Amino acid sequence: MEGFFQFSQILWQLVSNPTNLLVVFVASLLGIGFGALPGLTATLGVALLTTLTYGFDVSTALLALLGLYVGAIYGGSYPSILINIPGTAAAAASALDGYPMSQRGEGAKALGLITSASAIGTFIGLLMLVFIAPFIASVALQFTSFEFFLLALFGILISGTLTGEGGAVKGWIMGMLGLFLATIGRDSLQFFPRFTFDQPALDSGLDIVAVLIGAYGIPQVIKVLSDTSEVKSKASASFDSMKQGFASVYVGVLEAFKYIKHVVRSALIGVGIGAVPGVGEDIAGWVSYSAAKKGSKNPETFGKGNAEGLVSAETANNACVGGAMIPLLTLGIPGSAPAAMLLGALILHGVNPGPTLTTERPDFLLEITAIMMLATFAMFINGTILAQRVAKLLTVPATLFMPLVAVLCVLGSYALGLNVFNIYVMLPFGILAYCLIEMKFPISPLVIGFILGPMADESLRRALLVTEGSLFPLLQRPLAIVLLLIIVVMVLSQVPLINRMFKKKKVVF
Amino acid sequence: MKHTSPYKQHLASLAAFVGLALGILFFRHTVIDGADEFPSRPISHVVVWSAGGGTDIANRVVSAEMAKLLGQTVNVTNRPGGVAGSLGMSYVSQRPADGYTWVGISESCVTAGVMGGWQERMDIWYPMIIGGSPSVISVSSESSINSLTDLIAQAKQRTINAAAGGSGSIHHLNLLAFERGVDAPFKFVPFPGSAPAQIAAVTQEVHVVITTLAEQQQLISAGKLKPLAMLNESEYAFSENLIIPSAFVDFPSLSEHLPVFQSIGMAISDDAPDEVKALLSEAFTQALQTPTVKTWADNNYFSLSGRTGDAAKEEFARLESLFTWTLNDMGVTKISPEALAIARPDASE
Structure with a gap:
């Protein structure tokens, strides 16, 4: 009770300063922009703001940084829903159901849904941070190389089973292709150059942003521009939605509470995954999405505009923010890439x-909580207002703004590191991705495979180095066995024969 | 309204054009001759390791103070990747040598050449050394190993896995020097940085970890890591109840191989104008004297060096020779230090 009183006092101090409010709202808006634009990421945004906010006092700087972080994870879903191009890897799972919804004319509602879902997700993450941080941190520290490998493998396999009409096998093929692409460059254990063909530009591997934009952006641009029938149907559907009024954003905002069961489950998944060091928002969305699909009474509606899927993916990636703060504040270990930036910023400000944080600055946890709460609030308000404006974009035929998206794709891949080589990677990769999509290969598992590839590759090889080539120690670790069992069951559930045997009894997870 | 003749219109536009041209000329003139007004535009500071790491934080703390002293914004970005920071260093070395692009480096960067990251040596830089944190060898707090003598005795009987950052990092070199000094073998398990290496020691995936005290302090305070010894000649009073002994007490032969000290710093191109170098050195020296930096160093188990100019160049040359030849003797170099004209370390080193 005394803690709550103290908390309200801190919150009041923050709110009563108009500069703070301005900072958090602007940072949150900036974050949504960073998330929505391909090529700009939450990590980059936090890094840029770190230096800009150096002159501020700690709480104002943190308001800016956390406001941007929360906003960016949320903003990545805007293009996912509107044009089927995720702004960040974290928002890829949101496109699966978000885009079909907007094609159905429910884009405004979808935007409303994710606004609520993201806000509640962040808020639950926050509650976990306050109440059970030490417990979660100790579980997250059970992860050794074997577990990291299994977690990465799980992420790749699960995204393979979820996407595409081609079935899990096609998804897994793409996942393996992603793993292969991730091996390009010097390996991080021994510096051995793999598939670099003596090109210095390939030494550090393919750039993740270039791959992301190539995989999602280019195929969508080609697809929309080559589809002549799209113009009429899409535009008319959108006009219908406009007639229903932009009130549908609010409908969406409120409707999210209907899915509260999914929201809570997804938030818990998000927090758990966020707390594991080095694993972040991108994988959380997929795991949560799969949990929603497996638990659903009608899994066949997923991928066709099911709001449950959208809400689950979106809640989890935002809950990750709170999760990533847990090992950061309890042990000084960042849980995700943007959290690593935050660590630098905190130390820069003398925190x-x-x-030792609790003895050095006893109020700090409460302060962070208040700051994150304000950041969530700013994201929610900004999101609700912005969603209405953005929803109007849906009334513009996609064919008209796709050329602009194409330019943004090129700019986005160049902007990160001002590297022309990234454009050379992005363009051919985009064309390859288009061909693969036409052949009914889902592209998301490839991207997830590429993102998690280094973790899978490095962790497995390091684990085998420690055990001198033996896989048996894996079976002595309870957490590894659990992960292994989940993977085995998941793979088996995709085998038609076994699937039929279990058809009557519903397999849950 | 009076009608203006076409002739007058032409004249007006000509005058405007000439004015504009003169303006541009004048502007360029001031920019080119404006070296005495350095810095007249924001400075870009590229750290070659990722954000939140030791090099990154030290650079951010010091360059923020320098920004205040110089009255100019310093934008810190991270450009990790390549070999031993080669991507960031190549980038900065290709920028104009005008002092507007700084590079944040650490001692490990001296290996970039021999590891095939780039074709340069450290002598292309004008370095300024912030300092470093002393190295410490630790085990998990749940480990059965309780002292350095314990550890060495066990290492002589069974395989002891040691984490010490990535291959060719300062921690790896400390491990190699340590192995030679105590005459016992360890199995080096590479990790992509100090943080994952320390977590691996906490989870007991590896038996011991060598990183710096700054990097381990939170895990030591949390009771997750048990420090065994400092890898230099002096003991360290970590807290009232915890004094970390020097490894040299039980193993005096270590003094022949250690310490290999961290040298985190920043640099500009050595081709930069002398007055720019002097100005930045001055700002750097002053920045290290500020209470902000001093408090930060104390709180973070960091000892400040402050060497600039020739003294800093000498230190980097010494590290370059030490690092590259050690790696060469390990047989992991892509290019021999000889090919880059790096001298072997003296026998006394």
Whole structure:
């Protein structure tokens, strides 16, 4: 009770300063922009703001940084829903159901849904951070190389089973292709150059942003521009939705509470995954989406505009923010890439996150909580207002703004690191992705495979180095066995024969 | 309204054009001759390691103070990747040598050449050394190993896995020097940085970890890591109840191989104008004296060096020779240090 009183006092101090409110709202808006634009990421945004906010005091700087972080994870879903091009890897799972919804004329509602879902997700993440942080941190520290490998493998396989009409096998083929692409460059254990063909530009591997934009952006541009029938149907559907009024954003905002069961489950998944060091928002969306689909009474509606799927993916990636803060504040270990940036920013401001934090600055956890709450609030308000404006974009035929998206794709891949080589990677890769999609190969598992590839590759090889080539120690670790069992069951459930045997009894997970 | 003749219109536009041209000329003139007004535009500071790491934080803290002293914005970005920071260093070395692009480096960067990251040596830089944190060898707090003598005795009987950052990092070199000093073998398990290496020691995936005290302090305070010894000649009073002994007490032969000290710093191109170098050195020296930097160093188990100019160049040359030849003797170099004209370390080193 005393803690709550103290908390309200801190919150009041923050709110009563108009500069703080301005900072958090602007940062949140900036974050949504960073998330929505291909090529700009939450990590980059936090890094840029770190130096810009150096002159501010700690709480104002943190308002800016957390406001941007929360906003960016949310904003990545805008293009997912509107044009089927995720702004960040974290928002890829949101496109699966978000885009079909907007094609059905429910784009405004979808935007409303994700606004609520993201806000509640962040908020639940926050509650976990306050109440059970030490417990979660200790579980997250059970992860050794074997577990990291299995988690990465799980992420790749699960995204393979979820996407596409081609079935799980096609998804897995793409996942393996992604793994292969991830091996390009010097390997991080021994610096051995793999598939670099003596090209220095390939030494550090393919750039993740270039691959992301190529995989999602280019195929969608080609697809929309080559589809002549799209113009009429899409535009008319959107006009219908406009007639229903932009009130549908609010409908969406409120409707999210109908899915509260999914929201809570997804938030818990998000927090758990966010807390594991080095694993972040991108995988959380997929795991949560799969949990929603497996638990659903009608899994066949997923991928065709099921709001449950959208809400689940979107809640989890935002809950990750709170999760990533847990090891950061309790042990000084960042849980995700943007959290690593935050660690730098905190130390820069003389805050030393870790176990000594509670003795050095007893109020700090409450302060962070208040700051994150304000950041969530700013994201929610910004999101609700912005969603209405953005929903109008849907009334513009996609064919008209796709050329602009194409330019943004080129700019986005060049902007990160001002590297022309990234454009050379992005364009051919985009064309390859288009061909693969036409052949009914889902593209998301490839991207997830590429993102998680280094973790899978490195962790497995390191684990085998420690055990001198033996896989048996894996079976002595309870967490590894659990992960392994989940993977085995998931793979078996895709085999038609076994699937039929279990058809009568519903397999849950 | 009076009608203007076409002739007058032409004249007006001609005058405007000439004015504009003169303006541009004048502007360029001031920019080119404006070296005495350095810095007249924001400075870009490229750290070659990722954000939140030791090099990154030290650079951010110091360059923020320098920004205040110089009265100019310093934008810190990270450009990790390549070999031993080669991507970031190549990038900065290709920028104009005008002092507007700084590079944030650490001692590990001296290996970029021999590891095939780039074709340069460290002598292309004008370095300024912030300092470093001393190295410490630790085990998990749940480990049965309780002292350095314990550890060495066990290492002589069974395989002891040691984490020490990535291959060719300062921690790896400390491990190699340590192995030679105590005459016992360890199995090096590479991790992509200090943080994952330390977590691996906490989870007991590996038996021991060598990183810096700054990197381990939170895990030591949390009771997750048990420090065994400092890898230099002096003990360290970590807290009232915890004094970390020097490894040199039980193993005096270590003094022949250690310490290999961290040298985190920043640099500009050595081709930059002398007055720019002097100005930045001055700002750097002053920045290290500020209470902000001093408090930060104390709180973070960091000892400040402050060497600039020739002294800093000498230190980097010494590290370059030490690192590259050690790696060469390990047989992991892509290009021999000889090919880059790097001298072997003196026998006394």
